Amino acid sequence: MLWTGHILVNEYLETSVSDIYAVGDAIETKGLVYQEPSSIALASPANRQAGS
Numbered sequence: 001m002l003w004t005g006h007i008l009v010n011e012y013l014e015t016s017v018s019d020i021y022a023v024g025d026a027i028e029t030k031g032l033v034y035q036e037p038s039s040i041a042l043a044s045p046a047n048r049q050a051g052s
Contacts, residue, residue, distance in 0.1 A: 002028055006039050 002008055006028035013021045013029075031038040 002037075004028060004039065008037070 007015055007022040007026050009015055009022050009027045009029050011029070013023055013027070015022050025039070028037050028039045030036065
């Protein structure tokens with residue numbers, strides 16, 4: 001867990017623990033534009049992630 005309280009995941013929503021995934025408001029991942037860590041607390045990204 002990061003100092004922000006979010007869980008860091010890679011582009012496949014995998015955590016640093018083998019076979020453990022995280023999605024939704026709890027995660028922090030690289031942003032699409034600047035490739036810097038960011039979190040997006042919105043329902044639509046969480047819904048898309050859950051359907052992947």
